[in-house]
Amino acid sequence: METFDAIIIGTGQAGPSLAARCASEGLKTAVIEKDKFGGTCVNTGCTPTKAMVASAKAAHMARRGDDFGVEISGDIQVDMKKVKARKDKLVENSTNGVENWLRETENLTVMEGHAKFIDNHIVEVGGRKLTAEKIFINTGARPFVPPALNHVDYMTNKEILDLEEVPEHLVIIGGSYIGLEFGQMFRRFGSEVTIVEQGDRVISRETPETSKILQNILEEEGINFRLKAKCISAVQTEDQMTVSVDCESGSPQISGTHLLVATGRRPNSDNLGLEHTEIEASDRGYIQTNDYLQTTVDGFWALGDVNGKGAFTHTAYNDFEIVAANLFDNDPRKVSDRILNYALYTDPSLSHIGMYEHEARGSDKNILIGYREMTRIARAKERGETKGFIKILVDADTERILGATILGVDGDEIIHSLLDVMYADKPYTVISRAVHIHPTISELIPTILQNLEPLE
Ligand SMILES: Cc1cc2nc3c(=O)[nH]c(=O)nc-3n(C[C@H](O)[C@H](O)[C@H](O)COP(=O)(O)OP(=O)(O)OC[C@H]3O[C@@H](n4cnc5c(N)ncnc54)[C@H](O)[C@@H]3O)c2cc1C
Numbered sequence: 128m129e130t131f132d133a134i135i136i137g138t139g140q141a142g143p144s145l146a147a148r149c150a151s152e153g154l155k156t157a158v159i160e161k162d163k164f165g166g167t168c169v170n171t172g173c174t175p176t177k178a179m180v181a182s183a184k185a186a187h188m189a190r191r192g193d194d195f196g197v198e199i200s201g202d203i204q205v206d207m208k209k210v211k212a213r214k215d216k217l218v219e220n221s222t223n224g225v226e227n228w229l230r231e232t233e234n235l236t237v238m239e240g241h242a243k244f245i246d247n248h249i250v251e252v253g254g255r256k257l258t259a260e261k262i263f264i265n266t267g268a269r270p271f272v273p274p275a276l277n278h279v280d281y282m283t284n285k286e287i288l289d290l291e292e293v294p295e296h297l298v299i300i301g302g303s304y305i306g307l308e309f310g311q312m313f314r315r316f317g318s319e320v321t322i323v324e325q326g327d328r329v330i331s332r333e334t335p336e337t338s339k340i341l342q343n344i345l346e347e348e349g350i351n352f353r354l355k356a357k358c359i360s361a362v363q364t365e366d367q368m369t370v371s372v373d374c375e376s377g378s379p380q381i382s383g384t385h386l387l388v389a390t391g392r393r394p395n396s397d398n399l400g401l402e403h404t405e406i407e408a409s410d411r412g413y414i415q416t417n418d419y420l421q422t423t424v425d426g427f428w429a430l431g432d433v434n435g436k437g438a439f440t441h442t443a444y445n446d447f448e449i450v451a452a453n454l455f456d457n458d459p460r461k462v463s464d465r466i467l468n469y470a471l472y473t474d475p476s477l478s479h480i481g482m483y484e485h486e487a488r489g490s491d492k493n494i495l496i497g498y499r500e501m502t503r504i505a506r507a508k509e510r511g512e513t514k515g516f517i518k519i520l521v522d523a524d525t526e527r528i529l530g531a532t533i534l535g536v537d538g539d540e541i542i543h544s545l546l547d548v549m550y551a552d553k554p555y556t557v558i559s560r561a562v563h564i565h566p567t568i569s570e571l572i573p574t575i576l577q578n579l580e581p582l583e
Pocket residue numbers: 136137138139140141142159160161162163164165166167168169171172173176177240241242243265266267268284305395398399430431432433437438439440441443472
C-alpha cells in the first residue's frame with residue numbers, strides 16, 4: 128500500500144490545478160489519468176471544436192467575400208486534412224502542456240491508468256494500491272448513446288474530430304450544444320446537414336423565442352431540421368446511414384452518409400468502484416455533493432461534470448477554486464455563489480447569464496426588460512454581422528441585473544460586462560451611466576439599460 132496525503136482521480140479542468148495546489152501546500156500528492164491529459168475540454172471538447180469553428184468561419188467569410196468587395200475566384204473548398212492538422216496541433220500543445228506541468232511539479236506523483244476504489248479510502252490503479260486521507264474525484268463525463276444505435280457505425284464528438292474528408296450528408300441526432308456547433312461547422316465545410324431533435328425546439332434550455340431565432344439563422348445557411356422527431360433506430364448499408372424516427376409529421380426515415388450522435392452525456396462514475404465506498408450518486412450517476420463539493424463520505428470531494436452541478440469547463444475550474452479556497456485559504460467559497468453563464472459557439476454565438484425571460488415571467492418580481500436587435504448596432508452593421516439580439520432583464524425594485532442573453536457577434540465577450548456587475552452586486556445604473564468605446568457592440572449596453580421597459 129502506498130500512502131499519500133491527497134489523491135486526485137482525473138486530469139480534467141479541476142484535477143491538474145488542484146493537484147498542483149495540494150503539492151505546493153506540502154501534501155504528498157498523486158494524480159491519476161487513464162487517457163489523455165487535460166480531459167474532455169482539451170482533447171475532445173472545447174479546444175478542438177472551437178479550433179474547427181474558426182476554420183468554418185473562415186470558409187463562411189470567404190464565401191461572403193463579395194459582400195465586402197473582396198473577389199475570390201472559384202469555389203471555396205475546405206481541405207479537412209488541413210483543418211484537422213491545425214486542430215491537432217492546438218490540442219497536442221494543450222495536452223502536452225498539462226502533462227509536462229504535472230510531471231514537473233514537485234511533490235506530485237503522476238500515474239497513468241484506470242483508477243478504481245476497492246475500499247472506502249483505497250484506490251487501485253494498474254495493480255498499485257494507494258490510500259490517502261483526501262481523495263478528489265474529477266472523472267468527467269462521456270457521450271450517452273441511445274442503445275438503439277449501438278449496432279451502427281456512429282460518431283460521437285470524439286470520432287468526428289478525426290474526419291479527413293467532408294461528409295456528403297451528415298445526420299445529427301440531438302439539437303443542443305454539440306449538435307448545433309458541429310451542424311453549422313460541417314455545413315460551412317460543405318456537408319448537407321440534417322439535425323434530428325426529439326423536442327419541439329432546438330437548445331431547449333433557452334426561452335422559446337431564442338430557440339426559434341437561432342434555428343432560423345441556421346436554416347438560412349441551409350441546415351435541415353427535423354423537430355419532434357425521436358430517433359428510435361438506425362440501419363447501415365455500405366454508403367448510407369438511415370435513422371428511423373418517431374414523429375408526427377415528415378418522413379419516418381432520414382438517410383445520410385455519416386451519423387453524429389449528440390444526445391447528451393453521462394457521468395464517469397459507474398466504472399469507479401463506488402459500490403466499494405459509501406459515496407452516494409444520483410439515479411443518473413452524478414456523485415452527490417454539498418455546496419462545498421464534499422461527497423457523502425468525509426475526506427472525499429467530487430469536482431466537475433461528475434457532480435452534475437455544472438457541465439462546462441468554467442464550472443469545473445470553479446469547483447477547483449471552491450475546494451482549494453476552503454481547504455487552504457480559510458475562504459468559504461461555495462457553488463451557490465456561482466451565477467449561471469455559458470456560451471454556445473454557433474456563429475453568431477449565443478451567450479447567457481443568470482435568469483431566462485421565461486423564468487422572469489414566472490417569478491413574482493417586477494421585471495424590466497431591455498432589448499435591441501443587432502441590426503440596430505453600428506459596429507455590427509459595419510462588420511456585416513447583424514443577426515441576433517441583446518436582451519437584458521432587471522429587477523425594478525432592487526435595480527439588480529437578473530439575467531441577459533446575447534445572440535450576436537462577439538456576445539460571448541460582451542456579456543461579461545453585465546456578468547461582472549451582477550457579481551459585484553451593484554445596480555444596473557453603474558453600467559447604464561458608463562461611457563463605452565465607439566464603435567463597439569458593448570457601447571450599446573448602457574443605451575439598452577437607459578431604455579428599459581416593463582416586461583409585458
Ligand atoms: C464537444 C464538446 C464541446 C465542448 N465545448 C465546451 C465549451 O466551449 N465551453 C465549455 O465551457 N465547455 C465545453 N464543453 C464541456 C467541457 O468539456 C466539460 O464541461 C469539461 O471538460 C468538464 O471537465 P471535468 O473536469 O469535469 O472532466 P473532463 O474534462 O471530462 O476530464 C475527466 C478526466 O478524468 C479521466 N478519468 C475518468 N475516469 C477515470 C478513472 N477511473 N481513472 C483515471 N482517470 C479517469 C478522463 O480520462 C478525463 O481525462 C464541451 C464538451 C464537449 C463534449
